[in-house]
Amino acid sequence: MDKIIRINMTELTSSIEPVPEEWAGLGGRALTSTIVAKEVPPTCHALGSSNKLVFAPGLLTGTAAANSGRLSAGAKSPLTGGIKECNAGGTAARMLAKLGIKAMIVEGAPDGDKWYSIHVTKSAITIQEESELLGKGNYCLVNNVQARHGLPVGVISIGPVGEMKMLSANISVADPDSRIRSLGRGGLGAVMGAKKIKFISIDDTGTPPVMPKDTVKFKEAARTFAKTLLDHPVSGQGLPTYGTNVLVNILNEAGGLPTRNFTSGQFAAHDKISGETMHATIVARGGTPTHGCHAGCQIQCSQVYNDKDGKYVTSGFEYETIWGFGANCCIEELDDIAEADHIMDDIGCDSIETAVMFGVAMEAGILPFGDGKGVIRMLREDIGKGTPLGRILGGGAAEVGRMYGVTRVPVVKNQGIPAYDPRAVKGIGVTYAMATMGADHTSGYAIATNILNVGGHVDPLSKAGQIDLARNLQIATAAIDSTGMCLFIAFPALDIPECLSSLIDMINARFGIHLTGDDVTALGKSVLKIEHQFNLDAGLSKEHDRLPEFFSKERIAPHNAIWDFTPEELDTFWNF
Amino acid sequence: MAQDADTIMEYVMSYKIIPDLCNACGSCEAECPNRAISHVEKLFTIDPNKCTECQGTYDSPMCAQLCNSDACVPA
Numbered sequence: 001m002d003k004i005i006r007i008n009m010t011e012l013t014s015s016i017e018p019v020p021e022e023w024a025g026l027g028g029r030a031l032t033s034t035i036v037a038k039e040v041p042p043t044c045h046a047l048g049s050s051n052k053l054v055f056a057p058g059l060l061t062g063t064a065a066a067n068s069g070r071l072s073a074g075a076k077s078p079l080t081g082g083i084k085e086c087n088a089g090g091t092a093a094r095m096l097a098k099l100g101i102k103a104m105i106v107e108g109a110p111d112g113d114k115w116y117s118i119h120v121t122k123s124a125i126t127i128q129e130e131s132e133l134l135g136k137g138n139y140c141l142v143n144n145v146q147a148r149h150g151l152p153v154g155v156i157s158i159g160p161v162g163e164m165k166m167l168s169a170n171i172s173v174a175d176p177d178s179r180i181r182s183l184g185r186g187g188l189g190a191v192m193g194a195k196k197i198k199f200i201s202i203d204d205t206g207t208p209p210v211m212p213k214d215t216v217k218f219k220e221a222a223r224t225f226a227k228t229l230l231d232h233p234v235s236g237q238g239l240p241t242y243g244t245n246v247l248v249n250i251l252n253e254a255g256g257l258p259t260r261n262f263t264s265g266q267f268a269a270h271d272k273i274s275g276e277t278m279h280a281t282i283v284a285r286g287g288t289p290t291h292g293c294h295a296g297c298q299i300q301c302s303q304v305y306n307d308k309d310g311k312y313v314t315s316g317f318e319y320e321t322i323w324g325f326g327a328n329c330c331i332e333e334l335d336d337i338a339e340a341d342h343i344m345d346d347i348g349c350d351s352i353e354t355a356v357m358f359g360v361a362m363e364a365g366i367l368p369f370g371d372g373k374g375v376i377r378m379l380r381e382d383i384g385k386g387t388p389l390g391r392i393l394g395g396g397a398a399e400v401g402r403m404y405g406v407t408r409v410p411v412v413k414n415q416g417i418p419a420y421d422p423r424a425v426k427g428i429g430v431t432y433a434m435a436t437m438g439a440d441h442t443s444g445y446a447i448a449t450n451i452l453n454v455g456g457h458v459d460p461l462s463k464a465g466q467i468d469l470a471r472n473l474q475i476a477t478a479a480i481d482s483t484g485m486c487l488f489i490a491f492p493a494l495d496i497p498e499c500l501s502s503l504i505d506m507i508n509a510r511f512g513i514h515l516t517g518d519d520v521t522a523l524g525k526s527v528l529k530i531e532h533q534f535n536l537d538a539g540l541s542k543e544h545d546r547l548p549e550f551f552s553k554e555r556i557a558p559h560n561a562i563w564d565f566t567p568e569e570l571d572t573f574w575n576f
Numbered sequence: 577m578a579q580d581a582d583t584i585m586e587y588v589m590s591y592k593i594i595p596d597l598c599n600a601c602g603s604c605e606a607e608c609p610n611r612a613i614s615h616v617e618k619l620f621t622i623d624p625n626k627c628t629e630c631q632g633t634y635d636s637p638m639c640a641q642l643c644n645s646d647a648c649v650p651a
Contacts, residue, residue: 064603064642094606208634209607209642223644226601230618240618292615296602300615 002102005125007118009195010049010108014118014125019102025513027059029085030482030527031103032074036083037530039105042537046078046187047165047194049109055096055156055200056104058484062097062210063218065506066226067486069094069294071156071173077186079167079353079396080413080438082535086183087481089293090173092154095204096120097484110196115163117145118200122207130198135160137346137384138172138180145201146178154202159348162189164386166394167414168353169193172345176295179315180345185440186415187396189348213512221505228499229298232492234454239301239488240290242275244319247419247447248326249274254451254460255558256424259327260369261359262410262417265424265556267327273334278305278317281334286310299488305338314341320441323419324355329362329369336372340379347384349394354379356416357397364404366393408550413438413540423551423561425450425460430470430565434545434573436531442487444474448494455494461559463569471573478531479524483507525576532574542571590624590651591637597647604639604648613639624651 002024004017026034032054044050053075060068071093077084096104099122110116117130133141138159145155155174162169169189170182212218230236238246248270251257255265271277282289288304293316302316317338325337344351358375361367366389367374382390392403397416401409410417415438422429427446435443446469450460458465473490480487483503492499504515535544551563590612593604598619605613605620612626622639629650630637639648 064601064606064644066601066603069606209638219644222601222603223599226599226644230600290615292602295606297615298600298602 002100005101005104005120007104007106007125007127008108009106009110009116009197012110012116012127014127023102026482027061027102028056028070028072028087028482028484029074029478030523031056032072032085033083033527033531035103035105036074036076037534040076042076042534043539044076046076046081047190051076051191051194053106053188053191053195054103056102057093057097058482059507060510061093061484063212063506063510064209065222066229066296066298067489068484069296070484070486071096071183072481073171073183073188075188075191076538077188077438078190079187080415080540082413082438082538082540083436083531084186084188085437085481086171086185086188088173088181088183089297089486090154090175090181091152091294092156092173092202093484094295095154095202097210098204098207099202106195106197109194115196115198117198119203120200121203122205133198134163138348139346141199142174142178142180145199146174149201149203151203151205152178154204155199157199158189158192158197159346160384160386161347161349161394162193163198164391164394165190165193166349166383166391167399168349168357168394168396170348170350172348175293175315177315181293181316182345182350184350184352186437212510214509218506218509221502221509224498225502225506226298228492228496228502229489232495234452234491235299235488239299242279243301243303243317245275245278245317245322247275247319248323249276250451251323251420254424255561256421256451256460257323257327258410258419258421260330261328261363261408262421263408263554263556265421265561266558267330269332270327272332273322273326273337275319278322278334282306291315297486299486301488307335313338314345317341318351320419321351321355324352325358325372325375328355328359329375331370331372331375333372336376339376340372343376343379343384347379349383352418353396353416356410356418357393357400360397360400360406360409361393363408364400364406366404409548411439412547413544415439420447421556422547423556423563424559426463426565427458427460427466427469429547429551429563430466430570430573431474433547433565433570434470435474436528436535442477444470444477445487445490446470446473448473448491454491461561463565467569467573471576474528475521475524475576477524478527479520482523482527542567545570545573589629590622590627591629591639591648592622592624592651593620594647594649595619597645599645601644603642603644607638607642609633609638
């Protein structure tokens with residue numbers, strides 16, 4: 001029987017509640033955002049005791065559906081000041097789903113200085129004082145926690161950056177190889193740190209897989225769904241071969257690869273950091289070019305990157321990280337970026353926010369553009385150890401821009417703009433401006449239609465059709481984020497009709513219900529509206545749904561492109 | 577009799593995945609209690625040295641119960 005777990009960190013107690021009827025059809029982002037909107041005062045301090053941190057597996061997590069193992073986390077974000085949902089792979093989501101935990105709500109905060117861990121099993125929830133692993137990085141932590149239990153338990157943790165409540169702090173989740181995946185954006189690690197929780201471990205021993213109500217229909221739909229993932233050129237070929245970093249050369253060619261803190265759209269050394277170069281390097285060094293972030297992943301866009309001696313450096317080496325330190329900070333050595341990625345996973349900071357921040361820091365003169373070794377040193381010695389400079393850098397791009405008087409600061413709602421220039425790829429610009437999450441490419445991935453010709457084509461340099469595109473993608477994404485599915489299923493979903501219909505068939509067979517495509521669209525709309533209202537109530541008005549001024553003043557090579565949407569045009573996004 | 581003995585000798589307590597049937601959904605990998613299933617070159621395979629046919633854990637092999645395409649069969 002599904003249940004809600006509530007953990008009160010003020011009282012150090014836990015309780016189990018039945019699932020309210022209005023939450024029964026929700027999962028993942030729909031559930032975290034609904035709970036946050038209902039239970040968190042929008043004007044509260046995000047690091048205070050009134051904020052709540054909610055974890056939820058998706059509607060299909062724990063079943064035999066491919067790519068359904070994502071974990072959502074939600075709270076009020078200390079970075080954006082609005083609502084936040086992040087999701088990642090790893091093993092925890094599936095374990096929570098098998099334990100029948102529809103959501104885990106962490107509320108309150110302890111009065112004293114003590115730190116805690118939480119252990120969840122089939123029969124108990126244990127809150128224990130934790131001291132041994134304080135100050136430790138996530139890699140060490142995961143190994144220690146799993147060794148304590150003698151089992152590959154699920155682990156949700158924060159590194160030192162989360163303990164210090166920096167705004168770039170992320171939450172980590174152990175993957176099937178006991179390595180790190182990240183609930184990256186919006187400083188949710190600081191929220192977990194504010195609640196004095198170093199880690200949550202989950203043991204699903206004794207729980208069977210989640211079985212659908214109608215096994216025959218589920219299997220039929222799951223078979224169709226899996227085939228669409230294999231058949232689509234992006235999910236079936238491009239991502240498995242080169243990972244997300246296939247995009248470096250593509251965006252460079254499109255003139256939308258933000259370079260040198262968003263002052264150009266092309267990077268001369270793009271080939272040195274490209275997916276093709278990365279793939280060749282991984283193969284030559286005995287790494288793993290295809291790898292899944294969670295068991296049951298069919299797309300396998302992750303990879304294991306080794307150093308020159310064949311020793312593990314990082315996994316899940318993503319395009320946005322490589323772009324951010326590569327083109328945006330002009331670092332040409334892939335090995336330096338890989339080491340930075342390892343350190344960020346370990347100390348627990350968002351690799352997008354941190355990369356955008358370093359671009360601003362380089363412009364501020366804190367370190368030179370291209371200084372890979374300087375980045376590694378500052379990550380380890382300043383941010384990781386919380387020196388005064390490290391605290392500023394760990395506050396993210398907007399914080400550093402304010403401290404150093406930089407005017408070219410690529411953020412929306414204080415959150416760093418990722419890897420696609422909004423002047424040269426205008427659909428993603430609309431997503432950045434309007435997303436309830438702050439600048440977040442995954443909220444409505446217009447690159448698919450602007451650049452990859454998935455779901456048709458909308459000219460990236462023209463304003464025409466971009467607002468409709470971003471709106472439709474954000475609605476669809478909000479629904480997908482609620483299923484527990486990896487967002488990359490959107491590629492086949494946009495091109496192959498059977499993908500979406502079989503996804504809905506799986507949900508129907510899982511719960512014995514009769515959703516239609518319209519119901520799923522309505523769910524996506526409802527999630528966005530709930531999040532938007534929370535943001536309005538938190539003080540994020542329509543004036544926050546804008547890109548920074550410099551995008552409208554500075555043209556970007558090679559297309560001489562500029563951001564030219566009016567506020568009135570952008571506001572039509574919410575006409576639904 | 578000798579033939580029977582050979583048959584016994586050759587029997588490995590394991591399931592296997594028929595490549596032509598596997599559609600790589602990964603459902604078997606996620607629930608294998610022995611972590612015997614892995615993703616190899618676009619499909620999933622069972623390591624016969626780790627597979628116990630789920631004896632002691634489930635009533636019947638879980639990979640076969642979950643498989644969407646009847647690809648998991650006795651080796």
